[in-house]
Amino acid sequence: MSVKLSAVGQALPGDGEKIALDNARTICRAARNAGTTVTLDMEDHTTTDSTLEILRELRQDFPETGAVLQAYLRRTEADCRDLAHAGSRVRLCKGAYKEPESVAFQPKLDVDKSYVRCLKVLMKGSGYPMVASHDPRLIAIAGSLADRYGREQGTFEYQMLYGVRPDEQLRLSREGNTMRVYVPYGQDWYGYLVRRMAEKPANLQFFLRSLISKK
Ligand SMILES: Cc1cc2nc3c(=O)[nH]c(=O)nc-3n(C[C@H](O)[C@H](O)[C@H](O)COP(=O)(O)OP(=O)(O)OC[C@H]3O[C@@H](n4cnc5c(N)ncnc54)[C@H](O)[C@@H]3O)c2cc1C
Secondary structure, three states, X not given: OXXXXXXXXXXXXXXXXXXXXXXXXXXXXXXXXXXXXXXXXOOOHHHHHHHHHHHHHHHHHOOOOEEEEEOOEOXXXXXXXXXXXXXXXXXXXOOOOOOOOOOEOOOHHHHHHHHHHHHHHHHHOXXXXXXXOOOHHHHHHHHXXXXXXXXXXXXXXXXXXXXXXXXXXXXXXXXXXXXXXXXXOOXXXXXXXXXXXHHOOHHHHXXXXXXXXXX
């Protein structure tokens, strides 16, 4: 399960962080009872420290809880180093929010380069990297890095959004890789979609391309 802490109280004034932690604990317990794990989605950069702090707390009781790091943030390579330890599940994505230059790389090439640097740290480390990207170049690099650092299939995974590049999802899975698909569900899917569009207009292009493309 992927959870956005803003949906369970993180943004509330005052005790927001504590409320989010308590709610996230309840979700982690339910997930464990159902035989699955929770990953904390990462939102805009003003929430990164708070989300990583809640992650640290949650991992005391639920060490299987996963983190998300966003390659577009300048701080992320250092965060990868902190989190590349045994038992640590880390999803690396490019990042989906509109962020200022002071905290985030802006040119796409710089974001991609940062993604590769971060991926190296995670693949070399002893945690469990989760490669969340549809980018063919980055997926190929992830495979090469896994080989370079002697990672067996099952010690890392690929992740993509439901409906985006389904043929590639099948290809990776047929090759024996773990391929996880992110599926938004529930009644508020329309609000979710509109918020993603509002946060970054490029997301609109991303979703439209997925609608007209099967690859
Ligand atoms: C499982 C998952 C979880 C995520 N969780 C978070 C999160 O917690 N926080 C957050 O900020 N962001 C999250 N994201 C979103 C992420 O940050 C990116 O915004 C999103 O994945 C787009 O980036 P990309 O790496 O796929 O590459 P892009 O730069 O969007 O695309 C790169 C290339 O991929 C190829 N491509 C992409 N889509 C298609 C398509 N439909 N058809 C053909 N080729 C295509 C094209 O060659 C394109 O040039 C998540 C993404 C995934 C997959």
